[in-house]
Amino acid sequence: MENNSRRDFLLTGLITAGLVSGCTPKTDPFEAGASDVALPSGKKVKLLSVDGEEIEVDEAFLKPVPHMPPVSNTEARIGIPGKKFVMVIDLSRCKNLKKCQSACNHAHELNPGENWIKVDPMQDAEHTAPYWEPTTCMHCDEPPCVKVCPVDATFKRQDGIVLIDSDRCIGCRFCMAACPYSTRVFNWGEPEIAPAIASQPYSCETSVPQKKGTVGKCDFCADMTRMGELPHCVSACPNGVFAFGDINQDSVSNGAETFRFSDLIKDKGGYRLMEDLGTKPSVYYLPPVSRNFPFESGLENDKEQNK
Amino acid sequence: MENSITDEKIIADLLPQKFGKAGKIWVGVLTVICLIGLFAYYRQLRYGLIVTAMRDYVSWGIYISNFVFFVAISLVGSLITAIFRLAGVKWGAPLTRIAEIIAVAAIIFASLIIIVDMGSPERFYYLFTHGRIQSPIIWDVIVITTYFFISILLLYYPLLPDIKILLRFKQKSGNGLHKFYNYIGSFWQGTPAQFKLSEKAINILCITIIPVAFTIHTVTSWLFATTYRPGWDSTNFGAYFIAGAFLVGAGAVVVAMYVFRKAYHLEKYITESHFEKMGRVVVLLSLLYLYFNMNEFLTPFFKMKKSEEGYLNGLFSGDFSVVFWFAILIGIIIPVIILLFRQGRKPLPMFIVGIMVIVGAWFKRYLIVTPTLLNPFLPMHDVPASYHHYFPSWEEWAITMGSLAGTLLIITILARIFPIIPIQETLTEQHEKAI
Secondary structure, eight states: OHHHHHHHHHHHHHHHHHHHHHHOGGGOTTSTTTTTTOOOOSOEEEEEOTTSOEEEEEGGGOOOOOOOOOOOHHHHHHOOTTOOEEEEEEGGGOOOOOHHHHHHHHHTTOOTTOOSSEEEEEOSSTTSOOEEEEEOOOOOSSOHHHHHOTTSOEEEOTTSOEEEOTTTOOOOOHHHHHOTTOOOEEOOSOOOOOHHHHTSOOBTTTTBSOOTTSEEOOOTTHHHHHTTOOOHHHHHOTTOOEEEEETTTTEEEOSSOEEEHHHHHHHHTOBOTTGGGTOOOSEEEEOOOSOSSOGGGGTGGGTTTOO | OHHHHHHHHHHHHHSOOOOOHHHHHHHHHHHHHHHHHHHHHHHHHHHOGGGSSOOSSSOSOHHHHHHHHHHHHHTHIIIIIIIHHHTTOGGGGGGHHHHHHHHHHHHHHHHHHHHHHOSOGGGTTHHHHSOOTTSHHHHHHHHHHHHHHHHHHHHHGGGHHHHHHHTTOHHHHHHHHHHHHHHHHTTOOOOHHHHHHHHHHHHHHHHHHHHHHHHHHHHHHHHHHTSOOTTTOOTTHHHHHHHHHHHHHHHHHHHHHHHHHHHHTOTTTSOHHHHHHHHHHHHHHHHHHHHHHHHHHHHHHHHOOHHHHHHHHHHHTSTTHHHHHHHHIIIIIHHHHHHHSTGGGSHHHHHHHHHHHHHHHHHHHHHHHHHHHTSOSSOOOSSOGGGGOOOOOHHHHHHHHHHHHHHHHHHHHHHHHSOSSOHHHHHHHHHHHHO
């Protein structure tokens, strides 16, 4: 009963908001052709180009990108033709700020305690140096999770991304047992999501909304990559730990810098996790050498979630 | 003349009997446990698997252990019925129905408990509409379904001559049961042609059920062995599971033999010699299982690979060591010691050994699932503290107990409806002896 009235209230709120914006078309950024007749206003805005260069643009020419209509399930299962996405995680730059994690949790409406990105304190042996290791889904080219899924709920796309169809998942959790990177997360109870979002149809590319009794995990922000943008963790990290790109173009970017992927891996000695298992991950790591921060600087931030 | 008196006596002894006072209490208690389990499952359906203690690391818990346990027990049907029959082991004949009833009851609850474990059970039919043959779960669905039907048939065909006898006692069975017997078996006339056909069918079923039985438990072991995890990544798993399954199944048959013998006064039909021989079978199976356990643990222990170190230490001397050594001692070693003595193979000690084997086996299944999941490759981190441990919630216990009680209830009901010792076979054997 209480829930219902809350939902009604929120729905009314949304409708009102819609009406208000409808009355003032000038301020509606998504109104078709709104900026077709824009004249230079003289106000300049600084922007970062995709190549990492700083450019100045007149404010009037800025056109907000409308949200793309969600792709169909079939399209979401095929992926973006000609692309093969990779991520590079530079361990020398990580100080466990967890900005990647909070941005990811926010973007995917995850509940507290449910982290698709984890930042583990690692120490390989007694006399080796500790370091922070963020882990995402590895989007393996030989994904053990996809192999074991009995109903094709988790699948590998042409562009290398491994996704989950929550409308298909039966919740057997075999994929969680199969994944050696422990990357998968289960919705044990009903996720607490705002009703307006929870009632949306599920999209494999946004992985929203998460559903009770199904598995979730890092999706390489497939919706962002379709729009040609970087995943949320990449843009959220102030230290440029994550770089993301297309291996076919041999280029990855952390937002501020763009690298030639092959050079980066060659120069810094890139590697993948658990290579011996033969899972062939799409996530590469750069070793924690010549670090930007001492390991200890990340300890304070580790306390809250890991008491 | 003497023969016909014996016949009647045999029939009177072996006809299914109404529940006495103890029987009614037994059924009542089992029903209550089942209802508590059902209530717990209602809560699980309503709130989700959050009511369990399973979390992202221990993503499989006692439901899966219980599933493995049920599949294991169900294998006994193929051992006692098929392997004994094909090997010409005559003394096993009175035990076949007990074994087959246990097999059917266990395989039913294996299927149910796996649905209980699903996060979205309302999508169960996706396994058939969207199934992908490369997943070991689909292999399990296929072979368990096959095994279920073969087991039902192996219970049903040998029953037909008995049903013909049962139909003669309308007074004793009552109207409802009589109608039921009529429905399932009135076509059986007992003609030589029918006997020949039935004999042939049973032989075919016995031959087919052996590979299917091996497959159901091998595939069940592959649900674990097809992953990379320490403790599961083993080529020994199929054989290790099969050996354990035959052991726990034989234990279950021994317990059932003892209970039915006491409850229905079947001392003349289930004799001390049956216990003596089953005792030898249990010793053999225990030693076999011990051998596979040594294969499973000794070589990894010798190497102590880093990825397996936490898991092995946990079992041998850590958090799970009490359960581990309990399962090994109670489930394998002490039974062998007891059964090596002639006195140990008497009905009562055999009954106790049977219970020990079953309890040990259940905890062994728990150890197969949980410790591995608590020892992942990457550290358990950035998760709530409760994710680092696993102790089943009351709902999990209630559902598990409910499923065990349900199995016993099915066994009890089948023993109420059908003769627990095949009547016709006993008669035939008696006649053969007389000649």
